[in-house]
Amino acid sequence: MLNFDFYNPTQILFGQGQIAAITPLVPAGARVLMLYGGGSIKRNGVYDEVKAALSGHTVIEFAGIEPNPHYETLMKAVEIVHAEKIDFLLAVGGGSVIDGTKFVAAAALFEGDPWQILEKGGRNITAALPFGSVLTLPATGSEMNSASVVTRAATQEKRPFANRLVFPKFSVLDPSKTFTLPLRQVGNGVVDAFVHVMEQYLTYPANAPVQDRWAEGLLLTLIEEGPKTLSEPDNLDVRANVMWSATMALNGVIGVGVPQDWATHMIGHELTALYHLDHAQTLAVVLPGILTVRKEAKRAKLLQYAARVWHIAEGDEDSRIAAAIERTRAFFEQMGVQTRLSGYGLDASAIDAVVAALEAHKLVKLGEHRDVSAEVSRAALELSL
C-alpha cells in the first residue's frame, strides 16, 4: 500500500424525506444563494422542499447552470454573491450544479482573475464560501468530494480543479428524488460511477486488499442494481443502492494508497468539449479501448477483474481479459449508453481532433504509468469507432 492522506468532512443525510433536515445546518441569519440548473427541480418537488426547509433564511436564486457548467455562467453567480452579500451557497441538482457551486464558492473569495483557479488546478485557493448540496442525480460523486470540472465555453476548454476548502459542508441524498430522472441520465449516472471505480481499481496490484474488495463491491452492486433502475424504475431500494454506490465511488475512500489512472476521463473531457457528448458517454467510448491497448500494463488487475467482477473462469489469460472488456462494453450498452463514436454520429476525424486537443493541452503522459501518449489515446479511440 502507498502512503496517503485522507480527509473527507462532508456530512451525508441519506434517505427519503431528508431535505427537511438541512434547516439547522444552514447558519442562522445566513444570506443563501440557491443554485440550480433547469426546471426539473420544480417538477419533482425538490424545489418546494428546499424552499420550505430554508423558510427562515434569506434565499436568492440562481438558475440556469448547464451540464458541464460554464465559467461564463458561474461568473454571473459570483457577481450576485458580491452584490447580495451572500454568505452560504446551496447547490440543488446533479454533479454539474455542485461542481459549478464549488467554483463559485472559491471564485467569490479569490483575489485576482478567477480563471487562474482553473489554470492552477485549484492549488491557489486560500478561502471559499461554505456550501451544502441537495443531490438529484447520482453519478459524479461531487456531493462528497472536493473536485470540480468547469468548461470555458469561449475556448472549448474543460478544466478540473480540487481543493480541500471546497468540500460540501453537507449533502442530502434522497433516492426518491431520482424517480423522475430521464432514463438517459440514470444510465449515464451508473456508467459514470462505474468508470470512477475503474480509474482507481484497474491499474496494477499494490497489495491493498481492502481497497480492491471495496472497489469490486461497488462494481458488483452497480452491475446488479443498475439494470434494475431501468426494469424496476419505482424501486426505492434500487435507487438508494445506486445513489450510495455513486457517492462512495468517488469520495476518496476506495482510492487511498493505490495507483490511479484517469486517462479515460482526460480523453473523455476533450470529446465533451469538442462534440458535446455527455460525460458518461465519453467514458463509455474511451474505457474499453484504454483497457485493451494497455492490456500488458494492466494484465494482473484485468485478470482479477475478470474473475471477481465478471466471474469469468474459462479460457486462457488473453481470452479472459478480452471477455471481461467485452462484458464491460455490453454493460454500458445495457444501461443505454452507446460505446462507439459512430453511435454519436462521429467518425475518424473526431479522433484526429481529440488527439490534437490532447497535444494542445499537454495531456500526453496520462495513466498510472504516465505512458498514455497522444498516440496511445488515438489507438484506444480507434477501437471504438
Place this chain on the structure above:
Amino acid sequence: MLNFDFYNPTQILFGQGQIAAITPLVPAGARVLMLYGGGSIKRNGVYDEVKAALSGHTVIEFAGIEPNPHYETLMKAVEIVHAEKIDFLLAVGGGSVIDGTKFVAAAALFEGDPWQILEKGGRNITAALPFGSVLTLPATGSEMNSASVVTRAATQEKRPFANRLVFPKFSVLDPSKTFTLPLRQVGNGVVDAFVHVMEQYLTYPANAPVQDRWAEGLLLTLIEEGPKTLSEPDNLDVRANVMWSATMALNGVIGVGVPQDWATHMIGHELTALYHLDHAQTLAVVLPGILTVRKEAKRAKLLQYAARVWHIAEGDEDSRIAAAIERTRAFFEQMGVQTRLSGYGLDASAIDAVVAALEAHKLVKLGEHRDVSAEVSRAALELSL
C-alpha cells in the same frame, strides 16, 4: 436501506514516516498535552518522533493511561489541562489512550460533574478541546470515530459515550510502528476489528449490498492478513492492511443504513469490568455463543456469511451455519485468543456474575431486535464455558 446521517471529519495520515507530518496540523502556539500509556512508545521510537514533530510547541506529558482507561486517571489529566492552560491534546498509543483522550477533551470543558458525561452517553457534551492521535495498536477504530469507553475503577463500571465533538482532528497510522507490539496485542487487535465488523454486518438483510460487500471485504482481509502478522511479523504490507482494516471496521462507513447488534460488546464489557479480561478476549468468548443462540433471527445473514466469507457450500442450512460459527471460533484461536471462559480460569460462577451485572445496568434488551435478555446472554455464555 435505512435512512442515515454520516459524518467523519478525521484526517488520516497513513504510512511509514507520517508522524513528521503532524507538525503543521497542531495549531501554532498551542500548549499541547501529550497523553500516553506505559513506556512502549519510548522503546519503539514513536515517542522520539512525536517529540521531534512537536519541537516548536510547548508540550506537557501525561503518562500512565491504563488499558480500559480509568475515570480516576483521566480526571488527573483534566486537572493538568486546567492548571497548564492546555489547548490541544495529542493521544499517542492504542485505543485506550485515544478513548481516554476523548474523555479528557470533553471533561476539560464540561460544566458540572464530568461523570455525567458517562451517565448520559455523551449527549450532554457541548464543547471539547481539539485533539489528534498517533496510533500504535490497530484494533479499536477509536482513531477515526467519535466513541469512547471509560471505566470507573471504584465501582467496576465500564461506560461508553459518543459525540461528534470528539472526533480526532487527525490520526497518524504508521504500520511500521506496530512491529514491536506483543503478539497478544496483535491477535487481540485482529479479533477486535473482526467483531466490530460482525456487530454491524451479522444481523438481518436490509437490502444494502454495498455495506454488506464492504463488511465482507474487511472480514476476508482480516482472515487473510491476520495470521500473516504472526507468521510474517516483519511484513509491512501485512501490518498496513490489518491497520487499515481495523480503522475502516469502525469509522461508521460500513454501518450506515443497516441494523446493528452490539450485544457481544455490551456483555463483553461486563466480563472485563468483573474479571479484567482484555476487551478482545471477551468478544472472542461471547460472539460464537451469541451467533448460536440467535441463529433464527440471524439465519439469512449467517448463511450469507458462511457462503461469502468462509466459502462453505456443503450441507444443509443448519450445518453451514454451525460450520461458519466454528470457523469463526477457530480463527480467533488461531490469532492466539482463547474463546472459552475456562481458557481464562473462569467457570459458571462468572456467568452468574455477568448476568447479575447486566441486570443491574439494565442491559437486558440488547441486539438488533432488542430481544437479548439477561437469560439470552446467559445461554450465549454457557456455550463458551
